[in-house]
Amino acid sequence: MNVLTDAVFETDCIQLVRKCQQGDKQSFRLLYQRYHQQVRSILYRLCGSEFLDDLQQEVFLRVWKSIHQLRNPQYFSTWLYRICWNVACDENIRRQKQRHQVENREKELDNPLLLLHYEELVAKGLQQLSLEHRAVIILHDLEDLPQKEIAQILSIPVGTVKSRLFKARKKLREFLEKEGITL
Amino acid sequence: MTIEDEPLVNFLKVHCPTAPPSPPHLEESIMKAISASEVPQARRRKPWWWLSLPTAAVLVGGYCWFLGNCGKSPQMASGGGEEIEAFMMEVWNLSTTSSEFSYAK
Numbered sequence: 653m654n655v656l657t658d659a660v661f662e663t664d665c666i667q668l669v670r671k672c673q674q675g676d677k678q679s680f681r682l683l684y685q686r687y688h689q690q691v692r693s694i695l696y697r698l699c700g701s702e703f704l705d706d707l708q709q710e711v712f713l714r715v716w717k718s719i720h721q722l723r724n725p726q727y728f729s730t731w732l733y734r735i736c737w738n739v740a741c742d743e744n745i746r747r748q749k750q751r752h753q754v755e756n757r758e759k760e761l762d763n764p765l766l767l768l769h770y771e772e773l774v775a776k777g778l779q780q781l782s783l784e785h786r787a788v789i790i791l792h793d794l795e796d797l798p799q800k801e802i803a804q805i806l807s808i809p810v811g812t813v814k815s816r817l818f819k820a821r822k823k824l825r826e827f828l829e830k831e832g833i834t835l
Numbered sequence: 836m837t838i839e840d841e842p843l844v845n846f847l848k849v850h851c852p853t854a855p856p857s858p859p860h861l862e863e864s865i866m867k868a869i870s871a872s873e874v875p876q877a878r879r880r881k882p883w884w885w886l887s888l889p890t891a892a893v894l895v896g897g898y899c900w901f902l903g904n905c906g907k908s909p910q911m912a913s914g915g916g917e918e919i920e921a922f923m924m925e926v927w928n929l930s931t932t933s934s935e936f937s938y939a940k
Contacts, residue, residue, distance in 0.1 A: 681866060688857055696854035705858060709865050716869045770850035778851075793844045794851055825843055835842040 662726065669725035672716070680719075684712055687729075691736055697778060697790045698740040711739050733797075733805045737787060744783050770833075777827045785820035792817055 665686070671679035688708065695707045714735050722731055778786050787806060791797045792813070799817075803810045825835060836844060 677869060680869060684862060684865065692857055693854045701855065705861055708857065708861065709868060712865050713868055717872060771852045774847055774850045775852045793847055821840055821843055835846055
């Protein structure tokens with residue numbers, strides 16, 4: 653039943669993408685409603701809550717502007733993840749340029765009063781990873797995407813996905829152990 | 836995923852912070868921004884088609900230039916046939932006499 657539902661969903665999505673490619677804004681609105689929470693969730697985990705609305709808007713604007721270049725609508729979700737990744741990378745570069753903002757953020761995270769819950773620990777653990785390592789953890793362990801698709805999204809070999817996943821998990825485990833959580 | 840990784844991944848899944856919901860105005864704001872931007876083209880034009888244009892222009896231009904300068908079709912002279920006949924006779928006679936002299940030598 654799930655397979656059938658997924659197939660209907662995919663066909664429907666392909667139709668929406670094709671209509672968007674012809675400039676149909678109503679179809680784009682439907683596509684937005686279908687994917688915005690997923691996009692928002694990934695951007696939030698990659699970049700945090702700062703400028704989240706702006707980043708979400710940037711992703712969907714890029715989708716609209718370049719959707720006519722998508723040759724295979726069946727790969728829309730992979731393509732969408734890739735745009736999220738590109739926007740997150742651009743945001744990372746922008747933040748690196750504005751170092752004082754990052755320092756303020758680190759000070760916030762260092763405040764023990766904010767680290768009361770596991771959620772905050774996980775958020776901090778993810779933030780201390782590099783963007784590349786964070787991306788594979790989010791896409792693989794939290795979004796449950798296969799390694800092959802992650803390799804396509806990030807434009808890296810599957811072997812690199814595996815090695816980054818191994819290193820990222822190791823760093824996260826070490827971080828959590830340091831914070832008193834043994835897994 | 837190895838057995839060692841399972842507790843970590845489960846911990847992350849359970850305790851990973853969820854994104855705050857989109858503010859209600861964001862969808863309209865994005866749709867407005869999209870309306871302000873250009874409508875995407877239906878299909879990207881193929882580059883080879885554009886590349887063939889200047890090539891064709893060069894070929895056609897070159898051919899026209901060739902026709903205008905070198906490629907004129909041969910035409911018969913409209914007048915002066917008698918003059919040409921006299922000229923050819925003269926040249927012929929001169930050539931035969933000069934060759935006789937050369938043999939004599």
